[in-house]
Amino acid sequence: MVNPIGIGVLGLGKHGERYVGHLERDLPGLRVVAVSRRDDRQGRSRAASLDAHYHADVWGLAADRAVDAVVSVVPPALHPEVVRACAAEGKPLLLEKPFAIHAEDAASMAGQIQDAGIPVMVAQTLRFSSAARRARDWLGEVGSLHQIILGQSFEPSRLSWLDDPEISGGGNILHTGIHEFDLARYLTGAEVLEVHCMAGRVATEKTEDSFVASLFMGDASGCRILGSVTASRGTRSRYGEIRLIGSRGQIFCDHALHRAMLLQEGRVVAEEVLPDIPTVREALAAFEKVVRGTEPPPITVEDGLQAVGIADACYQSLRSGRRVTLPQDQENTNAYLRHARPRRP
Incomplete structure (x- = not known):
């Protein structure tokens, strides 16, 4: 022991x-x-x-x-x-x-x-959810990816600090979208190159609780992937879509409804009801291995930094009404940080 x-x-x-x-x-x-x-x-x-x-x-x-x-x-x-x-x-x-x-x-x-x-x-x-895990397991079944669609919707939050930008730093883009931005990178192995974002308020007063973002992604091999990320914190219902579309088929999973389907040749070839895995428990179990030195962090500082960079780009897009290109090297990153401004929805 x-x-x-x-x-x-x-x-x-x-x-x-x-x-x-x-x-x-x-x-x-x-x-x-x-x-x-x-x-x-x-x-x-x-x-x-x-x-x-x-x-x-x-x-x-x-x-x-x-x-x-x-x-x-x-x-x-x-x-x-x-x-x-x-x-x-x-x-x-x-x-x-x-x-x-x-x-x-x-x-x-x-x-x-x-x-x-x-x-x-x-x-x-969210990486530890059974839906994300099943989607990753099935990636080899759908061929070359060219689209990823991620969405979440759930009830308005009762936490008042989430609608105070001085404490929260932002709204649904930063606190829900951040999960989806991370999943987009995790599931595709690609980086976000450009974003275009729109947002609104349903139940909040100071921060956005509904947004839609278009992502243009790419990897070192030259593969290009289109992405769509949506989230709403203004409904009395829940869903958590993960959809990956490839040349040979597509994957549909839902981390809120605990469902998974694999589609090929115009039909469902696999369908599952997924277990409701406590993701916080799984994160803590992974952290124990990190502290004991038996495994490296499965979600790194670089992963966290990249997800925040995507959120920042979404807020820049909201302010400008235009697509925003993300930096892909250190020189451009430094320039990006110099011109970053405090966000306001």
Whole structure:
């Protein structure tokens, strides 16, 4: 029996408690030894119920000698400080998506992580869904990809901070679209070269809760893929489409409805009802391997940075009403960051 890894959990809101629940129930190799929450009274009470240390901020939590690694589940405006604290203390970090609010912040954070040499995994948890896994399993059955279509819709959020751009940094593009941007890269192996985005508000007041983005993607082999990404947080229903169209067939999966179909020659050749896999649990299990040094991060800092760069380009497209080209080399990346501006929906 290996010794449990001491985990410090930063953020005990709705999603943070989801992480704590899995740590307590499902992962004997990980143990909550310290927590931090903005509400001091509630944080101390929860720490006592977990028999864990309480810290008022990330600096105290990262410096705690009982903490071997940090799981951060706080709004992205706080991520730069989380990275600084973990880098200073040399603590491995699992950082909830989005990696950062802006590409400029993401690049700075990536530099600090590289200088500190700490392992960091970005919690783009949709990769662990049974739908994404099945879609990836079937890629060899559909030939050369030329289209990817990704969509999500669900209920308006009850979290007020999500509609405060000073805390959230943006709306549905940054907080839901970021999953889809990551999946587009993960499933196709291609990078996003251009985006064109439109957005609106259904139930929100300050940030967008509905958007549509067109992606033009490519890889080193010269393959070009057209992509469509949509998301709505303004309906009383849910779906989570993943569709990949290739020269020999197409894949349709839904991570909300847990369905998967493989189509070839005008017919369905495989159809499945998929298991509802707890994606946060799977992310934590992968992070345990990262901390123990047995596997590298399956979702890297570079993955997080690229997804934020796509979101940034979508916001630039909203402001300009035009297609936006993403940088594909360091010189262009530096120029892109110099001209980045704070986003407003």
